[in-house]
Amino acid sequence: MKLFFQNKLYILAGILGLATSCEKEFFPQPPSAKVAKETTKLEASFTATPPLSLSDAYWKTADYLNIPLTDLSKNELYSDGFLNMTGTFKGLSSFNKGEDPKVMMKAAYDKTRVYIYIEWTDSDFSPEFAASIFNGPNDPLKPDTFRRWTSQGNSDKVALAFDIANASSATGTFDVVGCAASCHQNKMQTATGSVDIWNWDLALSDPLGFARDMMTDGTKGLHDDEGDNLASQNKIIQGNSRSAPIFEWDGTQQSYKRPDGKITLLDPGFYLLNKTPYIGDLDKGDKIYHDADYGCNHCHGEFGGGVGTIGEATAFASTGFAGKYSRASIKSYSASELHPGLSYWQKVPAANQDDLIAYIKGLGSIPGYYLKDPTGSSANIWSVSNVVRGRINTGSVHTNYKVILVRDLTTGNADDVQFLSPKGKSFPFGVALMDHDGKNHIGSLKHLLTFKL
Ligand code: HEC
Known part of the structure; x- marks a missing residue:
């Protein structure tokens, strides 16, 4: 009974409190959680x-x-x-x-x-x-x-x-x-x-x-x-869109520590950090790629599109592709038992392998800039x-x-x-x-x- 009376008193006080805006004194509330709102600045x-x-x-x-x-x-x-x-x-x-x-x-x-x-x-x-x-x-x-x-x-x-x-x-x-x-x-x-x-x-x-x-x-x-x-143009002639690249990916994992201390990995198809000179004679590579007897075009397509006269194979002409394969890995895959074009690769003169790879990498894309530590x-x-x-x-x-x-x-x-x-x-x-x-x-x-x- 007493309790009931007390409750009633509080309720009454509460109503009064509202009217006199002293509500907080009677019903203390935790500070409300901040809610994001739109501002004009x-x-x-x-x-x-x-x-x-x-x-x-x-x-x-x-x-x-x-x-x-x-x-x-x-x-x-x-x-x-x-x-x-x-x-x-x-x-x-x-x-x-x-x-x-x-x-x-x-x-x-x-x-x-x-x-x-x-x-x-x-x-x-x-x-x-x-x-x-x-x-x-x-x-x-x-x-x-x-x-x-x-x-x-x-x-x-x-x-x-x-x-x-x-x-x-x-x-x-x-x-x-x-x-x-x-x-x-x-x-x-x-x-x-x-x-x-x-x-x-x-x-x-x-x-x-x-x-x-x-x-x-x-x-x-x-x-x-x-x-x-942060970046320099990866071209032999700086500023010239039609000049050849100077560097390509060297095949090592591109891991970089950002200034906030976090380590990131960089996809070599798009980002060039660990680099080595881009070598090979493109015109010789072009000839070998299209060789009537052992050309890669038979399966990988005339311009690297992936559809050739005797079969279909990976499209070299897709952005980011060529950068994912270092020279060493293109050579080792081409020459492996896994490769359906192995017998073609075996006929490529050893002295021209780098020319051919220069051409294949060019059909894909080579990053236009290489990245470096800013100071x-x-x-x-x-x-x-x-x-x-x-x-x-x-x-x-x-x-x-x-x-x-x-x-x-x-x-x-x-x-x-x-x-x-x-x-x-x-x-x-x-x-x-x-x-x-x-x-x-x-x-x-x-x-x-x-x-x-
Ligand atoms: C007889 C058809 C054929 C010919 C000719 C051929 N290849 Fe291939 N090649 C393939 C096929 C099919 C694949 C895809 C294999 C797979 O995805 O398992 C492939 C994949 C590759 C890959 C790996 C790409 C990837 O996606 O992993 C490289 C590198 C390659 N070929 C290089 C060459 C080179 C260099 C030549 C020319 C000397 C050549 N190939 C000629 C059929 C051929």
């Missing part, structure tokens, strides 16, 4: 523990900014011999096959670093950049049909732009027009001042766990930061991502990218934006995304990154 909250992995609890409840997208540049093509590299040619209507990629960002900071999370949908996975192919396919968007070596394919990328020093162009200053301040005379260039570009690239930066750190200004235009950069200001921006790099299957359906870019708040380098005592401050930035492209991009010119108190 990219809000970085302070966190004591670095959210360095995609599964970190911080990202589950962090507020997020949805990025509205427009065409930033389209209808651009690469110069002679660079083919099939413009998957975002029509802008929004070609990116992610025209479906909204739903770009979303989150951010965090701790005492020393800023962490920027970016997520977007891209239905196909494009891990190569300007790979060397011998007698490769045409580009439906380009008239150049001359073959032998060309550079083919392009990677998926996301780039962020920050103002370093009062960048401006004819359209205005960076704090007003954002990225448009780095677009001048149709180039990625400012009129005055400089812009920091963080370029995450599926072919050239993510494999080693970095974003490519670049800047653009009024005098030099877009260029890499100081220090050794100095080129090693500032780390990347963490959900990309699987050890064994790439470009045929499987790809859904979305999740990337975290990590950088020290201040670097002391003139070619970087500095987030000096950032608490309570906001910094303008722009975002650009590329689907199998590097010239055409979609994105958003200006947002604010705010470091919350």
